[in-house]
Amino acid sequence: MSDDRLTRAADRTQAIMRTTLELAQEVGYAKLSIEAVAARTGVGKHTIYRRWPSKGALFLDAVLTPNEPGLHYADTGDIVADLRQQIHAAVDLLGQPPLGPLYRALVGEAQHNPMVAAALNERFIRPQADRTVARLRRAQEQGQLSSEFDLDVAMAILSGPLYFRLLITQEPLTHEYVERVLKVLLAGMTPRP
Amino acid sequence: MSDDRLTRAADRTQAIMRTTLELAQEVGYAKLSIEAVAARTGVGKHTIYRRWPSKGALFLDAVLTPNEPGLHYADTGDIVADLRQQIHAAVDLLGQPPLGPLYRALVGEAQHNPMVAAALNERFIRPQADRTVARLRRAQEQGQLSSEFDLDVAMAILSGPLYFRLLITQEPLTHEYVERVLKVLLAGMTPRP
DNA sequence: CTCTAACGGCACGGCACGTGCCGTTGACAA
DNA sequence: TTGTCAACGGCACGTGCCGTGCCGTTAGAG
Structure with a gap:
């Protein structure tokens, strides 16, 4: 199954967006950092930058999805x-x-x-x-x-x-x-x- | 005259706000930095922080004044x-x-x-x-x-x-x-x- | 002629940025 | 079963800007 690959990736994407919303509600968007999102999600920063080009793009996706x-x-x-x-x-x-x-x-x-x-x-x-x-x-x-x-x-x-x-x-x-x-x-x- | 002191201070305040608007128009508010405003105005960073508590407060004053x-x-x-x-x-x-x-x-x-x-x-x-x-x-x-x-x-x-x-x-x-x-x-x- | 406050210049520790590299993992093809 | 390869977590790096000290200078006030 190649689905496993895609499923794992999608799960990580979801987890990162969830953490983004969590942190944004705790500290506010201004103090939100990709560093902190990566740390709390238990993910490397690359994994975030591979999916979103900027903090703004990540936040947009997290809020709208x-x-x-x-x-x-x-x-x-x-x-x-x-x-x-x-x-x-x-x-x-x-x-x-x-x-x-x-x-x-x-x-x-x-x-x-x-x-x-x-x-x-x-x-x-x-x-x-x-x-x-x-x-x-x-x-x-x-x-x-x-x-x-x-x-x-x-x-x-x-x-x-x-x-x-x-x-x-x-x-x-x-x-x-x-x-x-x-x-x-x-x-x-x-x-x- | 104590006016000279006040006048000099007011002049500096005006100059800082002018530079702020200049730089904001050139690079956009997101990339605006107090460091750059101080450098271009020919002023120490203290002179800015003494007047405004944050980049946002400075920008507000510069735009509205x-x-x-x-x-x-x-x-x-x-x-x-x-x-x-x-x-x-x-x-x-x-x-x-x-x-x-x-x-x-x-x-x-x-x-x-x-x-x-x-x-x-x-x-x-x-x-x-x-x-x-x-x-x-x-x-x-x-x-x-x-x-x-x-x-x-x-x-x-x-x-x-x-x-x-x-x-x-x-x-x-x-x-x-x-x-x-x-x-x-x-x-x-x-x-x- | 002092005194003093504001100043410009400089250096500092701290943080987050964005990007490398390295060793590991796990699905897939041979 | 074994080899391949992309995605990954962890780590370190250089950079830029933050906000705050300190130091020597300047120019009015007393």
């Missing part, structure tokens, strides 16, 4: 209910530990490291945004939204204030807050006669 | 015109070099360093947000906005999508984009009978 499928996105036929469900799920996921602080650090690293920024976009941001816009488009085609309504901007208004709180003002993300955002968005969203 | 007054905020009596003027000024300031990339790096650092996050909030984010909400409140009192309209959320909808583009999707900040955001916001903003 367990959340790869992204947020669940229902289509119940009711666009308001679906948007509400989705934005509350985002608050639950990003607004609290464990993922919240890790995700904040990941976005922070993306500001310094273009490779991390690109990968974060492709693996998490864009798929999520695309699903939101697609759902909005279906609603628009069914006449639940005004036909001139700007779907891309609507998506940005759903996400932007959430990220603004998470990254800029650093106030807690609450369900009450996103509900207020949703309310204002809906005021400009419903079809006009 | 020249932009301390914040964005100009007119009150022409027309709330729509004022919001439009203000958000376009934000695009001009943050959407392009030199400040754009520096500001992105600053927000990134704030995700790893609570002191930087707090100072960024107090010196730039909150004053700006407060001015926006205050302007909205005046408009509301004058009946230009519905009395139940959520002013804090309106501010977040003005800022959030802008930061979302700047930090997350990293698409260029354009006047056309913020104009679309404004249009959607206004749809939920006007008074209802």
Whole structure:
């Protein structure tokens, strides 16, 4: 079996990513070192550098891999209910530990490291945004939204204030807050006669 | 004159901050080192550490000090015109070099360093947000906005999508984009009978 | 004419980086 | 069964920057 080789390698990869998340939660991303990850995992530094080119790339993989499928996105036929469900799920996921602080650090690293920024976009941001816009488009085609309504901007208004709180003002993300955002968005969203 | 002492010290402070911005633009914030700033400024490292406790604090000061007054905020009596003027000024300031990339790096650092996050909030984010909400409140009192309209959320909808583009999707900040955001916001903003 | 604080220059120990080398392990092919 | 080979853990190395001492100098303050 050649599977054993691959399985052993995959196991090590998983173990390294687990240790990375552990250490990041204990000391913070800024003080995280590949040296420490290697030591705690019981692995040579080469084994890490063979898989990831930088601390940022390792951290990105460690944070995103367990959340790869992204947020669940229902289509119940009711666009308001679906948007509400989705934005509350985002608050639950990003607004609290464990993922919240890790995700904040990941976005922070993306500001310094273009490779991390690109990968974060492709693996998490864009798929999520695309699903939101697609759902909005279906609603628009069914006449639940005004036909001139700007779907891309609507998506940005759903996400932007959430990220603004998470990254800029650093106030807690609450369900009450996103509900207020949703309310204002809906005021400009419903079809006009 | 004791002024000479203070003047010399202030001159050195200015020179260090100038060099910091220079080097940050040349090599990026990630590769910026206090050692290099000291060397290029022709200054001992102590002289820097005496003024700032960390690279992050130095960078914050270097970026914000020249932009301390914040964005100009007119009150022409027309709330729509004022919001439009203000958000376009934000695009001009943050959407392009030199400040754009520096500001992105600053927000990134704030995700790893609570002191930087707090100072960024107090010196730039909150004053700006407060001015926006205050302007909205005046408009509301004058009946230009519905009395139940959520002013804090309106501010977040003005800022959030802008930061979302700047930090997350990293698409260029354009006047056309913020104009679309404004249009959607206004749809939920006007008074209802 | 001292006194003193801030200074530039230099050296230091410490840490993490990224990269070599070496001996070992274990799956696979001959 | 034996030989091959890639991945591995362990170790050491040179490098860069950290933050902090010390030392001699400089230029106002008293």
